[in-house]
Amino acid sequence: MATATRDRILDAALHAFATRGVEGTPITDLEAAAGLAAGSGGFYRYFRTKDEVLAAVVRREMDRVDAANLEEEAAEPVPGGDPSAVIEARLGRGLATLRSLGPLMAILSREQGRIPELAAEVSERMLEAGLRHDAARLAPLLGDVEAAEAHDLVAVILSALVGYTLATGYFGTPPGGVEPDRFVAALAGLVAPLPTKERSL
Amino acid sequence: MATATRDRILDAALHAFATRGVEGTPITDLEAAAGLAAGSGGFYRYFRTKDEVLAAVVRREMDRVDAANLEEEAAEPVPGGDPSAVIEARLGRGLATLRSLGPLMAILSREQGRIPELAAEVSERMLEAGLRHDAARLAPLLGDVEAAEAHDLVAVILSALVGYTLATGYFGTPPGGVEPDRFVAALAGLVAPLPTKERSL
């Protein structure tokens, strides 16, 4: 099985880059973690540079999450029922998705603008596309809220989820000691009281 | 003036660490930016290692913000008036403070848990203390909201501000293209409709 080694390098890189950073991870370590002899050039059979692995790792994670999102949405039941319950459920799933992206977010946090093309790609695929998608799904749930307002609202909600996830990752403990369930409940408590379609009927 | 050089090293380190990371910044560069000859050991007259500069930079920034916060609060007028206007004004100031912390946040994002003691110090001084402080100031504005709810609520608000600031810093553009004023307005629009003291009277 030829490419199994390549996948093991990617697995090792995802974990090592997230915990110790790209600069902080010698290629030697990736070789060792992938079952190659440390210090041998084995790595270079699969990637030319460390940044090439980085890009491959990031793209593989994005693909993985896209696929998971598609699957999840296909499994989602018809959206009938109490809009505020729908909103809370969606917030919970959104937070779970972000948490599954923990290692990727840790890597991006560290690398920041070092590779602008990669940052732009992530911004578009993970942030902006998700934002448009969520705004389109939220709007029909709200009554007399303009589309532009729904857009800003989703930006606020997404920022809250991202900020919570990042802060938890940085410090190892959630801000204020607020556990995920309570966080989602508090956020839903802010969003749900808006005039929803049910109530405005 | 003996310590002027030390301050210039700190200035250079704050900027360089924020943009290129600690690992990505050779001590040589700090020397050059501080007006010393690159490659000379001039740096070592003031700091023993790069991590020692890092800690000094982080603490200086925290001190600076603490001082600014104290000053700002002393200048704040008596909180009479419309609670929702007070809330929006506070959110705006909170976001401005976070943006002034941009370089520090960029540094912390990159370093993550590499120096746990430093991370714990920042978590307590910048996040947890601010959260307790804000919760104590928000609670009297809200009517029939429990103290525990106010606490969770402030965690959500702070997460939103942090997420917005970090995302803007990472990608160079605010999430969804929502500019700070509109972001604050949207967030205030979520918080202000809660039962405030004025309305419940």
Place this chain on the structure above:
DNA sequence: GTCTATATTGGGATAGAC
């Protein structure tokens, strides 16, 4: 307090055998 010069090391990358 700052310089020139340099010792030293860690790690990226390659050549060529197996």
Place this chain on the structure above:
DNA sequence: GTCTATCCCAATATAGAC
């Protein structure tokens, strides 16, 4: 496809003159 061996450079850190 993986190994041993090695080249090479960048960057930390020090010694000692000025």
